Amino acid sequence: MEWTDDGIVLGVRRHGESSAVVELLTREHGRHLGLVRGASGKRMRPVLQPGNTVRAIWRARLDEHLGMYAIDALTLRAAGLISAQHGAYGVTHLASLARLLPERDPHEDVYLRLEHALDDFEDVGSAAVHIVRFELAILAELGFGLDLDSCAATGETSDLIYVSPKSGGAVSRAAGAPWADRLLPLPPFLREGEQGDGWSQQDLLDGFRLTGLFLLRHVLEPRGQGHSDAREGFINAVTRARPALR
Secondary structure, X not given: OEXXXXXXEEEEEEEOOOEEEEEEEEOOXXXXXXXXXXXXXXXXXXXXXXXXXXXXXXXXXXXXXXXXXXXXXXXXXXXXXXXXXXXHHHHHHHHHHHOOOOEOOOOHXXXXXXXXXXXXXXXXXXXXXXXXXXXXXXXXXXXOOOEEXXXXXXXXXXXXXXXXXXXOEEEEHHHHHHXXXXXXXXXXXXXXXXXXXXXXXXXXXXXXXXXXXXXXXXXXXXXXXXXXXXXXXXHHHHHHHOOOOO
């Protein structure tokens, strides 16, 4: 068995004196592990860092085997990511989200979203928006997508500013007014047609509250898990870096 694919490094686990088991999210083969010989050497150490994009050749005698990776660098962004506190927490959290996907199932849209997020991670506000959107994508990929395109009560597609914490459906301003204190805010950056980067700290925190609720309910708690420490660390970094009002 052999294939070649592009992949984003999610994690590396030491194996023996100089080898490592490397976990990639690949474009066409999903989340996939393989053994890399000489992973601790000077050439491979900077390549095998979470957040980097690599070209990987995977070989194994049988498909169900762990297999071996031969890896070459494509985009070495890890050093820049971990130089900022939000970057270090963010790439760790993104990797933990990717690990929620079944191993070896292709998820090309998630791969592309992850690559786009990592390429636009310098500004903490942009990074936060990418992570919230990535969390929504993971929910959708696992079968728990939120319907944010039309009002769950009226079917309207405009002036959607709330989300029902029960159904995960958007709610318009008029329909939600009587129950506003029971509904979740739908931040502007998740509303259809609203573009820009001038989101307030509260907008970003509202996004994390929204995705966090449904991730816990549908994905994490059924697996006996909670949110990662890296997620909390990233949110704290956002809070410190962004003013409460714009």
